[in-house]
Amino acid sequence: MTPLDDIHDPADLKRLPRSELPRVADELRAEIVRVCSRAGGHLASSLGAVELTVALHWLFDSARDRFVWDVGHQTYGHKILTGRRDAMPTIRTPGGLAGFTTSSESVHDALTVGHASTSVAAAFGMALARDARGQDHRVIAVIGDGALTGGMALAALNQIGHVKPKMTVVLNDNEMSISENVGALNHTMRQLQVKPWVQDAEARSKRTLEGVYAPLAELGSRAKSAARRFFDPASDNPFHAMGLRYVGPVDGHDVHALAYYLEHIDRLDGPTMLHVVTRKGKGLEVAEADPITWHGASAFDPDRPVHVGKGYAWSDAFGDAAIQLADADDRVWVLTPAMREGSGLVAYSKRHPDRYLDVGIAEDVAVTTAAGMALQGLKPIVAIYSTFLQRGFDQVVHDVSIENLDVTFAIDRAGLVGGDGATHQGVYDLAFLRALPNLSVAMPRDARQMRAMLREAQRLGGPKAVRWPRGSVDVAPEAPVDAWDAIEWGRAEVLKEGSELWLLGLGPTVGYALEAAGDDPRVGVVDARFVKPLDAALITRLARSGARLVTVEDHALPGGFGSAVAELLADRGLAVPLTRLGIADRIVPHGDPKAQHEELGYGPRALARRVRELLDGTEPSGADRTNVGVGASRSGVATHAATSGADDRTPN
Numbered sequence: 001m002t003p004l005d006d007i008h009d010p011a012d013l014k015r016l017p018r019s020e021l022p023r024v025a026d027e028l029r030a031e032i033v034r035v036c037s038r039a040g041g042h043l044a045s046s047l048g049a050v051e052l053t054v055a056l057h058w059l060f061d062s063a064r065d066r067f068v069w070d071v072g073h074q075t076y077g078h079k080i081l082t083g084r085r086d087a088m089p090t091i092r093t094p095g096g097l098a099g100f101t102t103s104s105e106s107v108h109d110a111l112t113v114g115h116a117s118t119s120v121a122a123a124f125g126m127a128l129a130r131d132a133r134g135q136d137h138r139v140i141a142v143i144g145d146g147a148l149t150g151g152m153a154l155a156a157l158n159q160i161g162h163v164k165p166k167m168t169v170v171l172n173d174n175e176m177s178i179s180e181n182v183g184a185l186n187h188t189m190r191q192l193q194v195k196p197w198v199q200d201a202e203a204r205s206k207r208t209l210e211g212v213y214a215p216l217a218e219l220g221s222r223a224k225s226a227a228r229r230f231f232d233p234a235s236d237n238p239f240h241a242m243g244l245r246y247v248g249p250v251d252g253h254d255v256h257a258l259a260y261y262l263e264h265i266d267r268l269d270g271p272t273m274l275h276v277v278t279r280k281g282k283g284l285e286v287a288e289a290d291p292i293t294w295h296g297a298s299a300f301d302p303d304r305p306v307h308v309g310k311g312y313a314w315s316d317a318f319g320d321a322a323i324q325l326a327d328a329d330d331r332v333w334v335l336t337p338a339m340r341e342g343s344g345l346v347a348y349s350k351r352h353p354d355r356y357l358d359v360g361i362a363e364d365v366a367v368t369t370a371a372g373m374a375l376q377g378l379k380p381i382v383a384i385y386s387t388f389l390q391r392g393f394d395q396v397v398h399d400v401s402i403e404n405l406d407v408t409f410a411i412d413r414a415g416l417v418g419g420d421g422a423t424h425q426g427v428y429d430l431a432f433l434r435a436l437p438n439l440s441v442a443m444p445r446d447a448r449q450m451r452a453m454l455r456e457a458q459r460l461g462g463p464k465a466v467r468w469p470r471g472s473v474d475v476a477p478e479a480p481v482d483a484w485d486a487i488e489w490g491r492a493e494v495l496k497e498g499s500e501l502w503l504l505g506l507g508p509t510v511g512y513a514l515e516a517a518g519d520d521p522r523v524g525v526v527d528a529r530f531v532k533p534l535d536a537a538l539i540t541r542l543a544r545s546g547a548r549l550v551t552v553e554d555h556a557l558p559g560g561f562g563s564a565v566a567e568l569l570a571d572r573g574l575a576v577p578l579t580r581l582g583i584a585d586r587i588v589p590h591g592d593p594k595a596q597h598e599e600l601g602y603g604p605r606a607l608a609r610r611v612r613e614l615l616d617g618t619e620p621s622g623a624d625r626t627n628v629g630v631g632a633s634r635s636g637v638a639t640h641a642a643t644s645g646a647d648d649r650t651p652n
Helices: 012-015 018-039 044-048 050-059 076-084 119-132 151-163 184-194 196-212 214-231 255-265 285-289 316-327 348-349 361-376 386-403 429-433 448-459 508-517 534-542 560-573 593-599 606-617 622-627
Strands: 064-067 139-144 167-173 244-253 271-279 332-336 354-360 378-385 408-412 440-442 465-467 493-496 501-506 523-527 530-532 548-556 578-583 645-648
Touching: 012 050, 012 076, 012 530, 018 044, 018 050, 018 255, 044 050, 050 076, 050 139, 050 255, 064 119, 064 167, 119 139, 119 151, 119 167, 119 593, 139 271, 139 348, 151 167, 151 244, 151 271, 244 378, 255 523, 316 332, 316 448, 332 361, 348 354, 361 378, 361 386, 361 493, 378 386, 378 448, 386 429, 408 448, 429 440, 429 465, 429 548, 429 560, 493 508, 501 508, 501 534, 501 606, 508 523, 508 548, 508 606, 523 534, 530 560, 534 560, 548 560, 560 578, 578 606, 593 606
Parallel strands: 064 139, 139 167, 167 271, 244 271, 332 354, 332 378, 378 408, 408 465, 440 465, 501 523, 501 548, 548 578
Antiparallel strands: 440 530, 493 523, 578 645
16 A cells, blocks of 8 residues: 555545655656646646645645646646545546546635636635634635636735635746746745744834834844845745735745745734645656647657647648748738637648737737737738637627628537536527627538638638637648639538428538438528628528528527527518527536537438428427427527527418
8 A cells, every 4th residue: 555545535634744745746746647648638737736736735735725726737646646546447437537626626616717817816715704704714726837827816916915715826937937046045035925933023023122222123124034035045036016916936846845834824913825836747758858749648658658630620720721822912911819829820830930920828918919910911811719709709899890800710629529528518609709899700510611711811801710629620622722712701501401490500510411311302401601791681591481491509408599680580570480509508527528419400311310300290208308498489589498409480
């Protein structure tokens, strides 16, 4: 048996002597590698936070104290130490553990997370609530992996420095981007900072001087500040300016040092930032050498770790198209909020480094910077995930849409995304984008359409959004920009004729619709391609033919593609049978997207069953009944939607 084998909850860890902590850390790191080699997952970040995780759990009580992990992808060690070791092979799989901290999963998870830069504000709120209720537990925020670039984190730090609640902010700096450890003298000064007798002596001296002659107290305070600046260059760092006590940098892989500093900081009043320097991927050579590639790993052989690529992805198709667009027009720029690799922009950033900008985890900055570029005649493309665009919505409204600026939004991960789960599902952007004046939204079914839409968006100008799903796509044939497929903005495409029922798909659901229709002459298939503007002429023609219309989307039903079609029919006074299939008013957890599409009622098999039921006039039975809502006004607008789909029926 090893120490880790005896740890079933944090109480078991606390019973171990301090001397055993390095051994626990080594075993915990090996266990994370073992789990990720089998199940994949967020590897490099979790490896880098091992010693910090061990020190926190050895000192404090995560069931009572609040550990608020930013993003949460560095918490595999935390999950293992809090009773979830046996379930770790299920992480990010259907019905298994979530890939991030999730409050519904464990009492030890203080906050459900997935987006960066939220920990400090949430911890601030927890500290205020604790103090208001007269409680005495600790509040510790752990932020890193670039999350401090988010304005939300910096704004929260500013408030914390003003209100000064007792709390600790641990900056897990795995890039050494703020300051460097300056050696033995620095270490000595850090130890003095957290010694209680130093803090008490400082307070007593100041009170005494104030009682004798107030200017002496001010002089003493200024002398102390001058001495600190002389011995400690970090004293002029922005955290001091914000009103936080700053300690560090500290070796984040020295578990004894971490325990020492955390223990002494706990005795101090007010907010303290502990700056720890770690190495992302620590302990696995390939992950240390390439922490970006190994940030999220597929299953691998731990003895011969090799990162397995996932083939040609939609993001790769976008990156290739962006290069050609920038080659053809020197006004084209690409901006991204810390998603160079995820958005397929590695090659672009090397080909056009002078027209590429990564603003860090600051989506609002990406959008408004693009607006500023457009105001000066450039043609910026903002490459962003659907779920992250939510964080720039205000800027899309105020800085792009209102001014009708030439900004193209290249939206990746539109639809269900798999293991990343609820916080990353890209199923809301249609609803919030199509409400905006001037802005239009397109979705291709393949890479050829994608690049054609991007080119047309650039040619037409104005705010345009082109969105695509996560996953692989066939490579578009090589061709110069002026030889790319032509596409008319706002025009849908009929792929199969029908007589009684029309399936209107969007993006990946177009393939589902073709599969479900088969060779049945009664069933037609339309690739809608555009949600705004809709192809009103085609949809009106189909509605007047007397056929039933079925919209199929990998998106939330409220405000989505089906809603747009229902609104069009209502506005034109067309009382036709309309069935909307998609995601109703619910949160979709992590899982396999294609399986979830089936469960939600719009995968190819579920769609085929639904088509048969609609053509045969039969009601859904069993489990399918809960996946389809019923009811409509004669205008075709839904009166209610059930779990996963809405069936808008006009009375006969």
